[in-house]
Amino acid sequence: MDYFFTEQQQMIIDTAREITNEKIIPVRAELDEKNQFPRAILQDIAKADLFSIFVPEQYGGLGGGCYDIVLALEELARGCVGVATSYAASALGIFPVMIAGSEEQKLKYLPDIASGARWAAFGLTESNAGSDASGIRTTAVQDGEEWVLNGTKQWITNGGESQIYSIVALTDPSKGARGASIFIVEEGDPGFSYGKKEDKMGIRSSSTRELILKDCRIPKDRLVGKRGTGFITVMKTLDMSRPGIASLGIGLAQAALDEAVLYAKQRVQFGKPIISFQAVQHILADMAIQLEAGRALVYAAARHIDSNPKNMSKASSMCKVFATDMAMKVTTDAVQVLGGYGYMKEYPVEKMMRDAKILQIYEGTNQIQRNVIGQELNKEYS
Amino acid sequence: MHIIVCVKQVPDAxxxxxxxxxxxxxxxxxxxxxxxxxxxxxxxAVAIKEQQGGTVTVITMGPPQAEAVLREAIACGADDGVLISDRAFAGADTWATSYTLANAVKTLGAFDLILCGKQAIDGDTAQVGPGLAYRLQVPFATCIQKTRKVSSASIEVERMMDDGFDVLRLPLPALMTVVKDINEPRVASLKGKMKAKKAEIRKFSAADIGADPQCIGLAGSPTQVVRVFSPEARGDRKIFSGSVEEQVDQLVECLKAYL
Structure with a gap:
């Protein structure tokens, strides 16, 4: 379907497509097998200026919006969701600075993020604070000209690989969610180290690691935004980033559909290519219908967000739920179309099915997204 | 440092x-x-520029549509492009091509290094690089697999050989042709593509480069293509197995049949 992209959008798509075809697809199986972080590919992505898409022009970026990021992510995810997640995590990690950071912080960090010289990561989740993010226990206490952070962050994407971390910590534990603030912690800060590296079912090329803050001392000016406004910034960050996760589902489902159709055309059973059987055609048709519906919703939500609306939570959550549930279904169906071959590692669809599962879980489970949508509906009809 | 890169537009293999x-x-x-x-x-060339500073000029001889490869090169990091295009250049063989490129390079002025691909995938001659170096009277090396060291006075490189590699040092200015092992080409950047779209491509005609009409195009080409054909596929292949000694014995037996 023609979505009438602008010339710049088409340029973004073409560039990401070249990265995917030339740099990602040839090595994705090996990265998955070896649990290996795609450092060289992220450097290629940086050289191609894809990290600059989401950074405003005055800080060395291209000043693109949500729609532009979504288009880049969709293409990268067609190659590998692990690689695309590692790229997306840098955007997620720096969004708090873009949303609430001071001019000095923006000037200090954004040019490096845009050029890809440094990568960012987002540190919210803890062992007892997943869907209930307000349960975090990491604390930040002011001590003269410094903040002292203590706590452990869990499952942090790009942990150990990024150089800049947005850490959510309680500055007023008695106030709960209203006592949270965001801090920038840099690799090498005293008291900051990396812990356990996770061994995952899917997106195995991405790094998922513990961050340990033990009397971690950082300068006073690393506080992002006003003290106590951390959770507002977190919610805004996630509103902006969820369409990105949705677009990973779109790219992944496209890759699965491509594999399934090509296989069905060349696989002969009962004397005919299996695509000539209606039972197979209907599976493929349903995959294509769901994919295109998902894509249209993600693009619509992205355009809505770029219009700077008062409230973007519902659109953001709706596209995340639909596109990622769809990706799970479409990748599962792709394995079914390939049958026994689909279950084997020689074919890429089993990896796609493993990669799909996380999309329904991270950046807010799809159950939490439905809560958000439900609450918004309740407000709309009051 | 001024680096010139010679590129050619070819049909996609x-x-x-x-x-x-x-x-x-x-x-x-x-x-x-x-x-x-x-x-x-x-x-x-772009990697050397990033390390040493300077400019990269890309040149190509070809029809007007060859401008596309110059824009692609600018998107990949070159600073400017020159299209050497004239109906009089048509039908050039490697001798006439190297003459034409040499005249264009002289028109551009001083340079430190010229880089070419080992060969073009359409003609497969691998002659234009060395021919250009001869015309310009600069040292050259072919099939370079690695740049070891670059200074303003010389370049140290590895030349791929059948059984390893040679290490060579060339005083600058010089020319070298490269093999694919030398690097992983980058994907054209977004900012590069935007720059390439607006870039002004300089155009050189035969007159602009002061070319002698007898030395260019068909008139300047001693090579004439008599016939182009696909070689017949030979079906009589044999694969030997066993130890090396046994395989050699079998091969000798086979060859005896042709004596």
């Missing part, structure tokens, strides 16, 4: 078909691309 009647290349509907070896030459 993935799409190449021969016309079964005329045995010439069927070019209709075939995409044109930058010669793959030239992409590596360009990447090396």
């Amino acid at each position: 993935k799409d190449v078909r021969l016309d079964p009647v005329t045995n010439t290349l069927a070019r209709e509907g075939v995409d044109s691309i930058m010669n793959p070896y030239d992409r590596h030459a360009l990447e090396e």
Whole structure:
């Protein structure tokens, strides 16, 4: 379907497509097998200026919006969701600075993020604070000209690989969610180290690691935004980033559909290519219908967000739920179309099915997204 | 440092078909691309520029549509492009081509290094690089697999050989042709593509480069293509097995039949 992209959008798509075809697809199986972080590919992505898409022009970026990021992510995810997640995590990690950071912080960090010289990561989740993010226990206490952070962050994407971390910590534990603030912690800060590296079912090329803050001392000016406004910034960050996760589902489902159709055309059973059987055609048709519906919703939500609306939570959550549930279904169906071959590692669809599962879980489970949508509906009809 | 990269627009090898009647290349509907070896030459030039500073100029001889490869090169990091184009250049062989390129390089002025791909995938001659160096009277080396060290006075490189590599040092200015092992070409950047779209491509005609009409195009080409054909596929292949000694014995027995 023609979505009438602008010339710049088409340029973004073409560039990401070249990265995917030339740099990602040839090595994705090996990265998955070896649990290996795609450092060289992220450097290629940086050289191609894809990290600059989401950074405003005055800080060395291209000043693109949500729609532009979504288009880049969709293409990268067609190659590998692990690689695309590692790229997306840098955007997620720096969004708090873009949303609430001071001019000095923006000037200090954004040019490096845009050029890809440094990568960012987002540190919210803890062992007892997943869907209930307000349960975090990491604390930040002011001590003269410094903040002292203590706590452990869990499952942090790009942990150990990024150089800049947005850490959510309680500055007023008695106030709960209203006592949270965001801090920038840099690799090498005293008291900051990396812990356990996770061994995952899917997106195995991405790094998922513990961050340990033990009397971690950082300068006073690393506080992002006003003290106590951390959770507002977190919610805004996630509103902006969820369409990105949705677009990973779109790219992944496209890759699965491509594999399934090509296989069905060349696989002969009962004397005919299996695509000539209606039972197979209907599976493929349903995959294509769901994919295109998902894509249209993600693009619509992205355009809505770029219009700077008062409230973007519902659109953001709706596209995340639909596109990622769809990706799970479409990748599962792709394995079914390939049958026994689909279950084997020689074919890429089993990896796609493993990669799909996380999309329904991270950046807010799809159950939490439905809560958000439900609450918004309740407000709309009051 | 001023680096010149010579590139050629060629038909995409993935799409190449021969016309079964005329045995010439069927070019209709075939995409044109930058010669793959030239992409590596360009990447090396851009990498040297990033390390040493300077400018990279890309030149190509070809029809007006060859401008596309110059824009692609600018998107990949080159600073400017020169299209050497004139109907009088048509039908040039490697002798006339190297003459034409040499005149264009002289017109551009001083340079430190010229980089070319090892060969073009359409003609496969590997002669234009060395020919250009001869015309310009600068030292050259072919099949370079690695740049070891660059200074303003010389370049130290590894030349790929059948059984390893040679280490060579060339005083600058010099010319080298590169193999694919030398680097991984980058994907054209977004900012590069935007720059390439607006870039002004300089155009040189035969008169602009002061070319002698007898030395260019068909008139300046001693090579004449008599016939182009696809070699017949030979079906009589044999694969020997066993130890090396046993395989050699079997081969000798086989060859005896032809004596």
